[in-house]
Amino acid sequence: MSDRMEWLAGRDRDAALIIRTDYRDEQAWTAVKEELMRSWGDGDFEPYVHIADDPKWAGCTSAQILSAAVADEELSVVFLADRDSMRDGPLTLLAVAVLAREECDSDEEFEADGGEFRTVPAGVHEIHANLMIANLSFGDFKEAAEQGPQGAFQGFAI
Numbered sequence: 001m002s003d004r005m006e007w008l009a010g011r012d013r014d015a016a017l018i019i020r021t022d023y024r025d026e027q028a029w030t031a032v033k034e035e036l037m038r039s040w041g042d043g044d045f046e047p048y049v050h051i052a053d054d055p056k057w058a059g060c061t062s063a064q065i066l067s068a069a070v071a072d073e074e075l076s077v078v079f080l081a082d083r084d085s086m087r088d089g090p091l092t093l094l095a096v097a098v099l100a101r102e103e104c105d106s107d108e109e110f111e112a113d114g115g116e117f118r119t120v121p122a123g124v125h126e127i128h129a130n131l132m133i134a135n136l137s138f139g140d141f142k143e144a145a146e147q148g149p150q151g152a153f154q155g156f157a158i
Contacts, residue, residue: 009040013074015050016128018093020081021060028086029053035091035121047125060098062116067096076131077138092118092152093143095127097138113138117145119153128157 005096011017018036020029057065062080069078080094096116106108119127119141130136145153 010127011050011052011072013072014132015048015076016079016124017050017075018079018081018124019052019057019060019065020054021057021065022081022083022086023055024083025086028091029081032081032085032091032093032121036124038122040122040125045125045129049124052064062094066096066098067130069096070100072098077127079119084118090150091121092150093121093124095119095124095138095141095153099138101144107147115142117142117153119145120155123153123155127153 007052023029031064033051036051039046062082065078065080069075075098078098080096082094085091085093086110094116095118099114101107101110101114105115115138123141127141130141131138134142141153144156145151148154
């Protein structure tokens with residue numbers, strides 16, 4: 001894990017972090033990247049992402065990614081292009097809260113603001129931007145994902 005942690009330390013902290021963990025389907029990965037690179041917010045904002053497309057992450061679980069990511073105090077969420085992202089059906093990424101139990105005052109807080117959920121690629125930008133400015137919590141997005149179509153965050157209607 002140490003080489004992965006060193007890599008995380010060198011990333012652009014203002015960019016949403018997307019880590020590819022599945023390498024079985026290049027066509028699906030291309031589709032995910034195309035969706036990630038679309039303008040968002042009614043086309044007003046350009047995407048700002050840092051994509052880790054390195055086979056050293058292949059097969060990593062969200063727990064393994066989290067164990068590397070918690071060393072980065074500035075990182076609140078990481079998005080995984082995992083096996084489920086690459087399968088048939090709607091394109092989604094796994095949003096993983098970078099939160100350790102020790103950072104929370106209670107189990108309830110950890111349950112509400114930790115964990116993971118699926119998001120459409122376009123949702124990455126809205127999630128990342130709002131978490132960066134503490135406008136919304138990870139739990140707000142997780143709740144919206146649970147109520148969304150296919151159990152994935154689709155964006156908030158304006």
